[in-house]
Amino acid sequence: xxxxxxxxxxxxxxxxxxxxxxxxxxxxxxxxxxxxxxxxxxxxxxxxxxxxxxxxxxxxxxxxxxxxxxxxxxxxxxxxxxxxxxxxxxxxxxxxxxxxxxxxxxxxxxxxxxxxxxxxxxxxxxxxxxxxxxxxxxxxxxxxxxxxxxxxxxxxxxxxxxxxxxxxxxxxxxxxxxxxxxxxxxxxxxxxxxxxxxxxxxxxxxxxxxxxxxxxxxxxxxxxxxxxxxxxxxxxxxxxxxxxxxxxxxxxxxxxxxxxxxxxxxxxxxxxxxxxxxxxxxxxxxxxxxxxxxxxxxxxxxxxxxxxxx
Amino acid sequence: xxxxxxxxxxxxxxxxxxxxxxxxxxxxxxxxxxxxxxxxxxxxxxxxxxxxxxxxxxxxxxxxxxxxxxxxxxxxxxxxxxxxxxxxxxxxxxxxxxxxxxxxxxxxxxxxxxxxxxxxxxxxxxxxxxxxxxxxxxxxxxxxxxxxxxxxxxxxxxxxxxxxxxxxxxxxxxxxxxxxxxxxxxxxxxxxxxxxxxxxxxxxxxxxxxxxxxxxxxxxxxxxxxxxxxxxxxxxxxxxxxxxxxxxxxxxxxxxxxxxxxxxxxxxxxxxxxxxxxxxxxxxxxxxxxxxxxx
Numbered sequence: 001x002x003x004x005x006x007x008x009x010x011x012x013x014x015x016x017x018x019x020x021x022x023x024x025x026x027x028x029x030x031x032x033x034x035x036x037x038x039x040x041x042x043x044x045x046x047x048x049x050x051x052x053x054x055x056x057x058x059x060x061x062x063x064x065x066x067x068x069x070x071x072x073x074x075x076x077x078x079x080x081x082x083x084x085x086x087x088x089x090x091x092x093x094x095x096x097x098x099x100x101x102x103x104x105x106x107x108x109x110x111x112x113x114x115x116x117x118x119x120x121x122x123x124x125x126x127x128x129x130x131x132x133x134x135x136x137x138x139x140x141x142x143x144x145x146x147x148x149x150x151x152x153x154x155x156x157x158x159x160x161x162x163x164x165x166x167x168x169x170x171x172x173x174x175x176x177x178x179x180x181x182x183x184x185x186x187x188x189x190x191x192x193x194x195x196x197x198x199x200x201x202x203x204x205x206x207x208x209x210x211x212x213x214x215x216x217x218x219x220x221x222x223x224x225x226x227x228x229x230x231x232x233x234x235x236x237x238x239x240x241x242x243x244x245x246x247x248x249x250x251x252x253x254x255x256x257x258x259x260x261x262x263x264x265x266x267x268x269x270x271x272x273x274x275x276x277x278x279x280x281x282x283x284x285x286x287x288x289x290x291x292x293x294x295x296x297x298x299x300x301x302x303x304x305x306x307x308x309x310x
Numbered sequence: 311x312x313x314x315x316x317x318x319x320x321x322x323x324x325x326x327x328x329x330x331x332x333x334x335x336x337x338x339x340x341x342x343x344x345x346x347x348x349x350x351x352x353x354x355x356x357x358x359x360x361x362x363x364x365x366x367x368x369x370x371x372x373x374x375x376x377x378x379x380x381x382x383x384x385x386x387x388x389x390x391x392x393x394x395x396x397x398x399x400x401x402x403x404x405x406x407x408x409x410x411x412x413x414x415x416x417x418x419x420x421x422x423x424x425x426x427x428x429x430x431x432x433x434x435x436x437x438x439x440x441x442x443x444x445x446x447x448x449x450x451x452x453x454x455x456x457x458x459x460x461x462x463x464x465x466x467x468x469x470x471x472x473x474x475x476x477x478x479x480x481x482x483x484x485x486x487x488x489x490x491x492x493x494x495x496x497x498x499x500x501x502x503x504x505x506x507x508x509x510x511x512x513x514x515x516x517x518x519x520x521x522x523x524x525x526x527x528x529x530x531x532x533x534x535x536x537x538x539x540x541x542x543x544x545x546x547x548x549x550x551x552x553x554x555x556x557x558x559x560x561x562x563x564x565x566x567x568x569x570x571x572x573x574x575x576x577x578x579x580x581x582x583x584x585x586x587x588x589x590x591x592x593x594x595x596x597x598x599x600x601x602x603x604x605x
Contacts, residue, residue, distance in 0.1 A: 054411045054414070056414075101590055101593055101594070104593050104594075104597040105549070105593070105597060107410055107411070108352075108353045108410050108411070108414060109549060111353075111411070111414060112353065112545040112546075112548065112549055113549055113589070113593065115542055115545060116542060116545055116546040116549065116585075116586050116589055117586065117590070119542045119543075119546075119586060120583050120586040120587070123582045123583045123586075124583075127579055237538070237542060241418060241422070244415065244418075248415065276429075276430070277426045277427075277429035277430050278426065278430065279426075280422050280423075280425060280426030280429065281422070281423050281426035281427055281430070283419075283422050283426075284419045284420065284421070284422030284423030284424075284426060285419070285423060286419075287415060287416070287418060287419025287422060288401065288416060288419040288420065288423070290415075290419075291405070291412050291415050291416040291419065292401060292404065292416070295408075295412070
């Protein structure tokens with residue numbers, strides 16, 4: 001079904017069950033944060049895992065999605081679903097421009113260019129009037145869905161976040177298993193060969209980039225609605241690095257890896273928050289450990305152990 | 311008063327020269343990155359953190375061991391270079407057979423660890439580092455008063471860059487190194503210990519970063535975040551210059567510092583992004599970079 005294998009369907013059912021049951025056992029705002037970052041990581045994984053492109057500036061799209069959606073909710077009074085769509089549009093538009101520039105170079109250069117472009121967005125966010133500079137956009141109202149379904153209750157907005165997260169998750173899965181997705185994988189495996197087969201490789205790369213940045217922007221928009229705030233934190237290069245870590249830890253190119261990665265990283269941050277910069281040190285250690293010892297990530301290792309692609 | 315394009319020439323020249331000081335650091339750092347990339351084929355994301363470590367080590371040498379600026383100028387690069395050699399042996403050397411991206415991810419992790427530990431130990435605020443006795447005071451240049459120390463930074467960085475270029479391009483050691491960059495297996499067949507060459511190259515590249523850190527300490531004050539601020543600009547410098555030539559990365563480093571200073575005078579808000587804007591323009595016109603060879 002939809003390109004899910006039987007074990008993946010079981011895993012999907014478990015994930016949905018956990019999403020439904022979790023708010024009664026854990027703090028809903030924390031769970032919503034995890035889902036926002038999980039969607040962000042899934043979007044990032046679409047690029048690194050299936051096209052082999054390491055974007056080191058994905059926070060720019062997430063962060064700008066955050067800003068634009070927060071601004072729309074606060075200043076224009078747009079309803080929640082329009083804010084999220086606007087977040088998607090922001091990420092996709094920015095991704096179209098930056099992607100067109102970055103795909104001119106390959107490999108490490110691609111990563112450095114995306115990083116530098118994201119830093120430009122960071123400077124823009126510190127200077128532009130609408131982002132509020134150092135203060136960010138605060139007290140963003142939790143806009144009602146369709147203009148009348150109130151989101152004041154934590155469980156109501158939890159449902160919205162869960163729906164958008166699952167929608168995005170399934171969309172990404174659908175993209176990967178479409179003929180378009182197969183071409184992306186072919187490019188990852190052997191780019192010159194894909195070119196010689198007549199595929200316009202750069203068009204495919206750009207399309208994948210725009211889809212990824214759009215979904216990242218939507219995840220950012222969602223986050224601004226949940227927390228009622230959009231700040232510089234989400235456009236820093238540290239945030240870009242964190243999403244790389246999340247995906248790497250969960251498992252590059254796995255379906256559920258980014259989700260598991262987001263759960264682990266956010267839980268770690270939650271418990272390590274009182275210890276200040278030990279968060280950074282721990283993240284660094286996990287990075288080194290992942291690269292040196294288990295490059296397949298948690299889900300990838302697990303899948304290899306039970307011989308199932310998760 | 312002399313004027314250029316309708317601007318007052320004095321302040322314009324002054325800002326440009328201040329820009330040249332930033333350029334001196336860009337040049338030293340991008341040079342180290344280029345040397346490491348040439349032989350190891352990895353982008354050393356930890357370069358900024360090791361630059362910061364150079365400054366921190368010189369601060370510790372001064373405040374805990376009473377060793378001043380001049381010994382630090384030699385000792386800090388040696389200490390940080392040795393640290394780099396350990397890193398290369400323990401971690402980086404295990405990744406040469408893998409995709410280059412893993413090298414980037416690994417060094418990024420190392421950068422996080424080094425920066426996090428430094429922040430834990432020294433806090434986030436800057437620690438001042440006094441300008442050494444011999445370089446205090448200022449020189450009157452007519453249009454501006456130039457602190458002697460900053461003049462020293464520009465000259466010392468330039469001399470170091472040229473010396474590195476000379477070693478790489480004009481000596482037999484450099485020739486071996488360049489040959490290993492082209493074809494490591496063949497050079498190994500001639501009896502050169504290539505793995506050791508690679509280790510020492512990484513150590514030397516890192517030592518260059520630490521040297522930049524020591525020189526930066528009196529200018530920017532010692533601060534755990536100083537590396538991450540500069541490394542992204544240096545990446546843009548490297549993309550603009552292309553990593554094909556050593557001389558190219560030196561010229562691009564100084565040139566971009568100059569342009570940044572110029573922008574600070576003409577349009578101050580733009581000085582933070584001008585390097586990135588230039589990067590975009592260069593990528594559109596010459597994707598391989600100004601001095602790079604087409605892939």
